[in-house]
């Protein structure tokens with residue numbers, strides 16, 4: 001098979017990374033993963049292998065270890081890096097901000113150094129709508145000022161700036177900075193259900209915990225926001241749509257000049273109550289709920305302007321809230337036992353015949 005692009009995916013064993021891998025593996029790209037499995041498991045890559053029928057070579061490496069990362073990159077020689085590895089819990093980042101700076105900012109610097117040493121000139125960076133902070137207008141376009149409200153958001157913003165400086169330093173360098181809105185749901189075919197060690201739950205995980213009986217009811221934080229039902233409103237994007245945006249970014253990267261910031265959302269807002277009710281319709285599960293006071297730093301409503309994604313990437317979200325809820329049904333959610341990170345040397349998860 002003729003290889004199109006050699007792609008390194010940092011954080012490829014994580015929630016979004018596994019979905020991205022499964023999509024990229026359908027093309028002709030040659031892919032390898034760099035992950036320390038601090039919030040995932042090598043068995044997540046097994047799921048990708050089963051889904052795609054192709055093996056997934058990986059390096060068990062902390063992105064802050066520049067020397068090991070450089071050696072890995074010198075042996076694989078990627079043309080593009082998809083940089084997903086990061087810590088992502090905004091609430092946790094308030095209590096341990098320096099860890100977020102170390103992994104998300106210093107880790108990105110370390111990766112850029114390894115890219116320099118191995119002659120890799122292209123990056124697609126996983127950023128977040130958290131860089132915008134409290135919306136001054138809606139929908140949020142890429143020109144909206146960035147005033148993050150959490151150390152997590154700050155770390156993603158700082159890393160964005162560093163990647164931009166790196167990309168603009170030389171004409172042959174290119175970067176696309178994807179600002180994800182609220183990815184939820186799972187692989188529509190039910191093949192990918194990655195383990196997350198740190199139990200950082202997104203809103204769909206909370207709904208699922210109630211649906212599975214692990215929690216009695218779902219907490220809804222805030223009931224007086226300026227939305228139709230008073231609950232918070234977000235731009236929920238199907239993780240499969242998000243994964244497909246990465247395939248589009250890999251294709252478009254060569255024609256980008258410098259660093260390009262692109263929102264990746266569904267382009268419309270839905271409230272948390274709307275999401276719960278759609279889940280109930282989609283699955284037949286009744287989700288008991290209770291209203292709690294809003295949490296510090298929570299934003300009432302946020303959704304994206306996706307015009308630039310359509311123009312630059314030729315991409316737009318194709319799946320709706322009902323598709324998201326169907327993809328996350330409990331029958332398809334089969335968590336596996338966690339393998340200890342120390343037992344995961346670098347290697348290759350092979351394709352099963």
Ligand SMILES: NC(=O)c1ccc[n+]([C@@H]2O[C@H](COP(=O)([O-])OP(=O)(O)OC[C@H]3O[C@@H](n4cnc5c(N)ncnc54)[C@H](O)[C@@H]3O)[C@@H](O)[C@H]2O)c1
Pocket residue numbers: 010011012013014015016017034035036037038039040041061062063064083084085086087088103107126127128129156180181182183196202
């Ligand atoms: N999930 C979301 O809601 C969301 C929203 C916006 C942006 N993002 C961004 O998307 C990216 C992926 O998020 P996710 O939800 O898949 O998170 P995740 O925690 O599921 O995946 C991150 C992966 O990176 C790995 N990792 C963490 N620190 C590492 C390190 N120092 N060295 C090597 N690997 C390391 C983890 O083991 C994990 O496999 C992150 O950059 C995150 O900031 C996520």
